[in-house]
Amino acid sequence: MNKTKLLQLLSRLWNGPNGVLAGKQAEQKMISILRNRFPQAQLIEVTDVSGGCGAMFDINVIAPEFKGLNTVKQHRIINEVLKEEIKDMHGLRIHTSIPQS
Incomplete structure (x- = not known):
């Protein structure tokens, strides 16, 4: 494989629809959406656990x-807020809680 073809392949792997950069961009987009929905959140983390x-x-x-919502209701809120972003994903792990006083 010549240098040009190798660079093209690496570019597609990094920037393509399922590339590492795409995973990082999706993380940032979901964080932004969640910050808008939960402005008082103590913590919002989104991590691509699929290898990028x-x-x-x-x-x-x-x-x-x-506060006052059971875990299922908390997770439903997350799913609803991110419904467009998660519709094509293979999996999602959600962890929610209220801040400790």
């Missing part, structure tokens, strides 16, 4: 807006 391809994410949100 954007197929599976780990989401952790600690927010006072969850």
